[in-house]
Every structure is written in structure tokens, then in C-alpha cells.
Amino acid sequence: MNTTKKTRVALVTGGSAGLGLALCRALAARGWDVVTDGRSEEKFKEADLPPEVTVVIGDLTDTDHRAELVAQVERRGRLDLLVHNASTLGPLPMRPLADVDFPDLMHVWRTNIGGPLVLTSALLPWLREADGVLLSISSDAAVEHYGTWGLYGASKAALDHVTLTWAAETGLRAYAVxxxxxxxxxxxxxFPGEDISDRPLPATVVPRLLALLDARPESGRYRAADLAEADG
Incomplete structure (x- = not known):
């Protein structure tokens, strides 16, 4: 393996909307070469991402799709940042654990923990070569216990654990945020039917993620609200 490309490379899963989209835009504005993915080509058309962002349409749980993401990294010859952002709430409307069945569990687990785990394994040599960062988007549901959030929360708790185990096993900087x-x-x-206009937009979180990437503190679980914002 020979990392010769000087431009920093990031792979951000789930970049068609929300936090993933905002992070892709911010990294591109900083001069990164960004690869992202998502299931909906239509959403990406609406997103109107800059040319520095390469879009790969597909599902993270699909073997061929993950292979294409790995191929994108191989073509660039390096990977400085891997962001696990893609996730699913599971069956809607969200329901108590007593009403969850095995197919529901498998669907959430494959998307929120299985895909990220296998993709990280495949990309680990590139991350290690570049002394890169592994960043997984977590949730307060991973540590708190809310009715109907059990399936999603359990998957995020597992993602936290796997992310920080990667740090312990490899020495890479790894963060669950x-x-x-x-x-x-x-x-x-x-929250169907509820007014969520009081929630902050995803773009307001991105400067805090960038500050984390700039500072590269010890691996661990962080709350964005506790992080300073990046300059510029």
C-alpha cells in the first residue's frame, strides 16, 4: 500500500440528507475529497452536493455496494476519515420492545452495526496507513432508556462499543459522538405529527465535529454539545 495522494479523503455514509449531508458539504469546503453513499438517487439530486463529493448509490448492508465504497477508496490511495452516519430507526411507528420481532431486530442491526463493522474491517488498512480517524454518529438513546427507542438505542450502544474497541485494538483515534x-x-x-422546528439544524452540529477532528483528543464517547466549535 502506497499513500501518495496529498488531498485528505473522507468516506461519510448516509450523505443524502441531515447531518451526513451537512458534514459532506463542510469537508468539501475545507478541501477534502469526499465519498458518500445513500439509497436514494432522488435525494442526492435534491441535495446538490459540490463536485468534490462523489456519490455512490446503494445500501450499506449490500456486499456489492460496500465493495464499491472500498474501490472508491482504493482509487484514491488513502483514507483519512471514515464516518458511520447512515442508520435506521427501524419499523415505523416506533414501538415497545414487546412488539418487536426478529426481522425488525435484524433490519436495524444490519444497518446500524453490521454494515459499519464490516466496512471498517475492509477499510482498516487505509485508515491505519493515513493515521486516520473513525467517527461514529451515536445517540443519547445509546445510554438513556426511552420507551419505543429500545431497538435503535441498543444498536447505537453496540456501535459505540465496536467503535471504541477498534481504537483499543488498532491505536487509531475513534470517536462515538x-x-x-x-x-x-x-x-x-x-415524532410523527409533532412540531420539531425548535430543534437545531444539522449544520449547527458540524463545526463541533470539525473541532473534534482538528483536536484529535483521546478516543472516547463525546456529546457534541460539550465540544467547542471549529474556527473557519
């Missing part, structure tokens, strides 16, 4: 409530389509799905 709770971004807090945001005004996103996923948040609206979780």
Missing part, C-alpha cells in the same frame, strides 16, 4: 436532537427527517419520523 452524540449529536443531540436535530431538525431532520429521521427526527420527524420518530
Amino acid at each position: 452524540d449529536p443531540g436532537d436535530m431538525r431532520t427527517a429521521m427526527q420527524q419520523d420518530a
Whole structure:
């Protein structure tokens, strides 16, 4: 493996909307070469991402799609940042654990923990070569216990654990970050019919993520609200 490309490279899953989209735009504005993915080509058309962002349409749980993401990294010859942002709430409307069945569990687990785990394994050599950063978007539901959020919260707790285990096993900087409530389509799905206009927009969280990437503190679980904002 020979990392010769000087431009920093990031792979951000789930970049068609919400926090993933805002982060892709911010990294591109900073001069990063960004690769992102998502299931909806139509959403990406609406997103109108800058040319520095390469879009790969597909589902993270699909083997061929993950192979294409790996191929995108291989073409660039380096990977400085891997962001696990893509996730699912599971069946809607959200329901208590007593009403959840095995297919529901498998769907959430494959998307929120299985895909990220296998993708990280495949990209680990590139991250290690570049002394890169692994960043997983978590949730307060990973550590708190809210009715109907059990399935999603358990998957995020598992993602936190796997992310920080990668740090322990590899020495890479790895962060699980709770971004807090945001005004996103996923948040609206979780609270159908409710007014969520009081939630901050995802773009307000991005400067705090950038500050974390700039500072590169010890690996761990962080709350975006506790992080300073990046300059510029």
C-alpha cells in the first residue's frame, strides 16, 4: 500500500440528507475529497452536493455496494476519515420492545452495526496507513432508556462499543459522538405529527465535529454539545 495522494479523503455514509449531508458539504469546503453513499438517487439530486463529493448509490448492508465504497477508496490511495452516519430507526411507528420481532431486530442491526463493522474491517488498512480517524454518529438513546427507542438505542450502544474497541485494538483515534436532537427527517419520523422546528439544524452540529477532528483528543464517547466549535 502506497499513500501518495496529498488531498485528505473522507468516506461519510448516509450523505443524502441531515447531518451526513451537512458534514459532506463542510469537508468539501475545507478541501477534502469526499465519498458518500445513500439509497436514494432522488435525494442526492435534491441535495446538490459540490463536485468534490462523489456519490455512490446503494445500501450499506449490500456486499456489492460496500465493495464499491472500498474501490472508491482504493482509487484514491488513502483514507483519512471514515464516518458511520447512515442508520435506521427501524419499523415505523416506533414501538415497545414487546412488539418487536426478529426481522425488525435484524433490519436495524444490519444497518446500524453490521454494515459499519464490516466496512471498517475492509477499510482498516487505509485508515491505519493515513493515521486516520473513525467517527461514529451515536445517540443519547445509546445510554438513556426511552420507551419505543429500545431497538435503535441498543444498536447505537453496540456501535459505540465496536467503535471504541477498534481504537483499543488498532491505536487509531475513534470517536462515538452524540449529536443531540436535530431538525431532520429521521427526527420527524420518530415524532410523527409533532412540531420539531425548535430543534437545531444539522449544520449547527458540524463545526463541533470539525473541532473534534482538528483536536484529535483521546478516543472516547463525546456529546457534541460539550465540544467547542471549529474556527473557519
